[in-house]
Amino acid sequence: MTLFGIAWRNIRQRLLTSGLTALSLALGVALVVATLVTGRIVNRAFESGSGLGYNMIVGAKGSPLQLVLNSVYFISKPIENISWAFYQEFLSAAARPDGIDGRYAASTRTAVPICMGDYFRGHRVVGTNAAFFDRLTRGDGRPFEFTAGANFTDDDFFGGVLGAAVAAHLGLRVGDSFAPTHGADDGAVHDPFKVVGILARTDTPLDRGVFVNMEGFYLQDGHAKPLPDGEAPTAVAPPQASGHVPLPFNQREVTAILLETASLPGLPAELTAMGLRTAINEGRDGQAALPVAEIRQLLDLFVRPLELLLLLVTALVVLVSAIGILVSMVGSSLERSRDVAIMRALGARRSHVLATVLIEAVLLAVGGGIAGWVLGHLLVGAIGPWITTNAGVTASVFSAAPLAEALLVPFLVVLAVVAALLPAIAAYRTDVAKWLQGPG
Amino acid sequence: MAGMANPVVELRAVRKAFVAPGGEIVPVLDIDTFALEAGEQCALEGQSGSGKSTLLNVIAGIMRPDSGNVFVGGQDIARFDEASRDRVRADTLGLVFQQFNLLPGFTALENVLVAMSFGSVRPDRTRAADLLGAVGLGHRLDHKPAELSIGQQQRVAVARALANRPRAVLADEPTASIDTRHQQQVIDLLRDSCRTEGAALLVVTHDPGVAGQFPRQVRLEDFNRAARAAASPARPA
Numbered sequence: 001m002t003l004f005g006i007a008w009r010n011i012r013q014r015l016l017t018s019g020l021t022a023l024s025l026a027l028g029v030a031l032v033v034a035t036l037v038t039g040r041i042v043n044r045a046f047e048s049g050s051g052l053g054y055n056m057i058v059g060a061k062g063s064p065l066q067l068v069l070n071s072v073y074f075i076s077k078p079i080e081n082i083s084w085a086f087y088q089e090f091l092s093a094a095a096r097p098d099g100i101d102g103r104y105a106a107s108t109r110t111a112v113p114i115c116m117g118d119y120f121r122g123h124r125v126v127g128t129n130a131a132f133f134d135r136l137t138r139g140d141g142r143p144f145e146f147t148a149g150a151n152f153t154d155d156d157f158f159g160g161v162l163g164a165a166v167a168a169h170l171g172l173r174v175g176d177s178f179a180p181t182h183g184a185d186d187g188a189v190h191d192p193f194k195v196v197g198i199l200a201r202t203d204t205p206l207d208r209g210v211f212v213n214m215e216g217f218y219l220q221d222g223h224a225k226p227l228p229d230g231e232a233p234t235a236v237a238p239p240q241a242s243g244h245v246p247l248p249f250n251q252r253e254v255t256a257i258l259l260e261t262a263s264l265p266g267l268p269a270e271l272t273a274m275g276l277r278t279a280i281n282e283g284r285d286g287q288a289a290l291p292v293a294e295i296r297q298l299l300d301l302f303v304r305p306l307e308l309l310l311l312l313v314t315a316l317v318v319l320v321s322a323i324g325i326l327v328s329m330v331g332s333s334l335e336r337s338r339d340v341a342i343m344r345a346l347g348a349r350r351s352h353v354l355a356t357v358l359i360e361a362v363l364l365a366v367g368g369g370i371a372g373w374v375l376g377h378l379l380v381g382a383i384g385p386w387i388t389t390n391a392g393v394t395a396s397v398f399s400a401a402p403l404a405e406a407l408l409v410p411f412l413v414v415l416a417v418v419a420a421l422l423p424a425i426a427a428y429r430t431d432v433a434k435w436l437q438g439p440g
Numbered sequence: 441m442a443g444m445a446n447p448v449v450e451l452r453a454v455r456k457a458f459v460a461p462g463g464e465i466v467p468v469l470d471i472d473t474f475a476l477e478a479g480e481q482c483a484l485e486g487q488s489g490s491g492k493s494t495l496l497n498v499i500a501g502i503m504r505p506d507s508g509n510v511f512v513g514g515q516d517i518a519r520f521d522e523a524s525r526d527r528v529r530a531d532t533l534g535l536v537f538q539q540f541n542l543l544p545g546f547t548a549l550e551n552v553l554v555a556m557s558f559g560s561v562r563p564d565r566t567r568a569a570d571l572l573g574a575v576g577l578g579h580r581l582d583h584k585p586a587e588l589s590i591g592q593q594q595r596v597a598v599a600r601a602l603a604n605r606p607r608a609v610l611a612d613e614p615t616a617s618i619d620t621r622h623q624q625q626v627i628d629l630l631r632d633s634c635r636t637e638g639a640a641l642l643v644v645t646h647d648p649g650v651a652g653q654f655p656r657q658v659r660l661e662d663f664n665r666a667a668r669a670a671a672s673p674a675r676p677a
């Protein structure tokens with residue numbers, strides 16, 4: 001028999017104690033793994049916002065974090081709307097009816113408007129234009145892909161695109177119709193839009209978004225801004241081939257603008273962005289927020305400390321389990337002394353019996369650790385669907401925090417060895433002659 | 441030594457003393473010479489406390505004498521460090537005790553295999569099973585000690601003592617906790633097995649009936665000066 005075989009026998013000999021020890025270790029490890037993995041998922045959910053193809057969000061004055069959470073993550077409510085005229089300031093002459101460059105046009109490369117407030121069966125409806133999918137990126141910097149159909153065009157007023165999770169959840173396909181509701185799920189039912197494209201999964205909050213042409217969005221009840229007394233609607237373009245008449249510009253508002261800033265001549269991109277942000281924030285029309293900075297602040301101030309706290313608690317659980325190993329081994333060390341004496345009489349060296357005890361602890365730690373690791377992933381897999389729909393990131397049995405998890409088992413082994421050191425030394429010191437005499 | 445052709449165990453000028461709880465030094469062994477020839481079978485008698493177990497422990501290398509030479513298989517283990525003595529014990533000696541002989545968590549077969557784990561030859565499952573078959577336990581290989589009678593346990597111990605083809609088997613009162621009917625079986629088994637395996641045998645016993653069966657019988661008091669002194673009626677006034 002090898003020393004491993006002997007250690008394994010010793011474990012099986014005290015199956016109940018060993019089993020309970022390994023179980024408590026497994027539960028501790030499962031908690032640690034689940035915490036690590038969900039922490040990692042949450043971090044990824046927020047970090048994925050940094051490759052969306054825009055670096056600034058302009059919205060109504062208020063909390064910049066709320067603006068970011070609402071516009072990027074579809075969390076929390078929109079603050080307020082900003083005026084159409086303000087939005088126009090980011091557009092270049094070619095994109096404006098008056099043919100003059102907007103005030104911020106030079107600092108802007110792309111400006112994508114979004115209008116929020118409607119829902120479709122629990123999912124956020126975002127009114128926007130075709131530039132959203134044509135000009136922005138998936139979060140990892142790559143262009144959007146469609147599993148079916150394609151992006152809506154700006155003159156298809158009632159075209160819509162569904163996020164992957166929405167399409168899967170509601171079983172909708174290209175060609176199907178859907179009618180958003182106003183304000184909330186139980187609000188007034190709007191005119192139906194038609195699904196023209198289904199987004200490939202992005203593992204970002206966009207997966208749970210419903211995107212419609214904002215021209216159609218504007219035509220819904222309650223979406224036109226009431227005109228002040230005496231003001232006449234601005235000139236309206238002639239009806240489209242479809243017969244829809246666009247909403248007059250002075251009755252429009254947008255919730256936010258997703259901006260990709262440009263580089264002013266002779267100025268680095270960062271300074272251009274800073275200057276633009278300062279200029280906007282000093283004005284009265286709205287505020288500019290940098291999503292990456294806001295999210296970093298959120299992570300640093302709130303998510304990471306919380307995660308650390310959770311990790312600390314779970315680490316304590318593991319520590320307690322390790323002490324369990326110690327206690328179970330010390331508890332059996334009287335019984336062990338006799339076994340040790342017999343093995344020594346058979347020619348085992350002190351180092352052999354020391355190793356046997358340590359191997360026993362390591363086997364318990366590795367066994368409990370691996371069981372806990374699997375359990376932790378099953379746990380994440382079990383709550384995965386919930387995370388996926390609520391955070392817009394995939395969470396499954398296979399979600400992992402590779403580095404931390406790779407360190408886990410070596411850490412456990414060290415912990416187990418430390419815990420087993422006392423009983424191992426006791427075994428090392430066993431007085432063979434005394435124990436061989438027996439009690440008689 | 442003259443006349444001793446091929447001793448497996450040979451002691452020269454061995455002294456061993458213990459420190460009593462009170463602090464005074466109690467000599468237990470003071471032996472000029474003692475030898476066990478290859479294949480020889482010898483019964484060792486002596487009063488309780490005369491140092492029989494201590495002598496066996498010194499031969500086995502579990503204890504180191506305070507002075508003198510202890511040759512086992514030609515090597516003076518009194519000069520060896522503990523790990524080397526452990527190795528010599530694993531390779532050249534088999535031990536049988538009075539009780540608590542077997543590892544309770546291990547099957548009969550595993551108890552024999554464990555003994556093979558510390559010697560220099562690889563554990564051999566077939567030999568382990570054969571040895572158990574030879575002591576009549578071929579049908580009990582996978583039984584734990586608790587599932588065996590005391591007599592059967594002692595037979596496993598005998599098989600285990602022979603696991604590494606030892607040059608000598610040392611048995612410390614192997615029949616003391618067995619009922620009389622089975623005592624004779626264990627003694628016969630020890631003697632037959634050692635003869636078959638070519639191992640010398642040194643058996644400590646209190647029982648004159650047992651000792652009488654051995655071709656050589658020695659009393660520890662006869663060659664251990666420390667025991668003689670302890671047993672002498674002379675007392676300080």
Ligand SMILES: Nc1ncnc2c1ncn2[C@@H]1O[C@H](COP(=O)(O)OP(=O)(O)O)[C@@H](O)[C@H]1O
Nearest residue numbers: 458459468486487488489490491492493494495
């Ligand atoms: N480890 C020890 N420490 C102190 N005294 C011991 C120790 N081992 C044995 N003795 C003493 O040595 C003497 C001989 O013991 P032992 O060899 O066991 O005798 P026997 O086996 O002949 O009955 C006894 O007086 C015993 O108390």
Ligand SMILES: [Mg+2]
Nearest residue numbers: 492493494612
């Ligand atoms: Mg004794």
